Amino acid sequence: MLDDLKTLVERLKAVSHPIRLRVLALLHSSELSVCQVAEILQVPQSSVSEALRELRRAGFVSERKEGRWVFVSVIPGFEGDPLLKGILMEALRLPEVEADRTRAGMVKGQAIAVVCGKVQAAETKEATRV
Amino acid sequence: MLDDLKTLVERLKAVSHPIRLRVLALLHSSELSVCQVAEILQVPQSSVSEALRELRRAGFVSERKEGRWVFVSVIPGFEGDPLLKGILMEALRLPEVEADRTRAGMVKGQAIAVVCGKVQAAETKEATRV
DNA sequence: TAGACTCATCGGAAATTTTCGAAATACAAA
């Protein structure tokens, strides 16, 4: 599966990025839609989409389409991969990642439509929160 | 030791590079001088020096000066680190890395002065080989 | 069909990385 230097370097590069690493750590424990990830990480949706493209290219995550949503998760059975295991073992201890996972718990408690849709509502919520 | 996202990303970036990864894999099993590494990998010495600077900055390798030589190796006791372990487990299976290690065996069979010194000699050897 | 929504891709400017010869530094031997 992983048989040359270039491929391994590409995989390492894929996780050498704050957003991509946070996404990977998030998906380690749960399947999420793209918009849920964007909401949890508080970054633009296009950034999440690009992060996922790299992680997919590197073979870490896979997607599943359901209606208008795209659910992404770490490729099943891949958690045993020594490289991924080592990376996650470190990542899951980080406070930033822990904060993401806390927020993920809150997001998962709500219906997707509430979290994602309503751009207007989300923006005002954002404005009033601060 | 590793307590924030930025630090982990920096460490991953440090190994996300062909030369740096090859250097790390080389040093995993033996202490070598900079010029030996350059000879084994067949890359300019300044490139090796820069690779080592990054690996040192990321905390993977340490150096030991002995006369005019600088010997580098993976930080002792660090082999147990889960991240490094996962990375090395993958790297050591690659044909490119295996080839490096074979060449390392040959280089280590010679005195350092023979391998390193004599820039002139090394260059002519290079020229005649091709 | 029209309108709302999810997501991927595009544009393209800014920032970062890569590369290696050349110059600088450090040390040793003569």
Add this chain to the structure above:
DNA sequence: TTTGTATTTCGAAAATTTCCGATGAGTCTA
């Protein structure tokens, strides 16, 4: 001190990456 060798740092052009708003493609719902 002078010469030679090992290593680091510099310079600077080329390549790559990062970032996010805007656009577009596909999907649901009314």
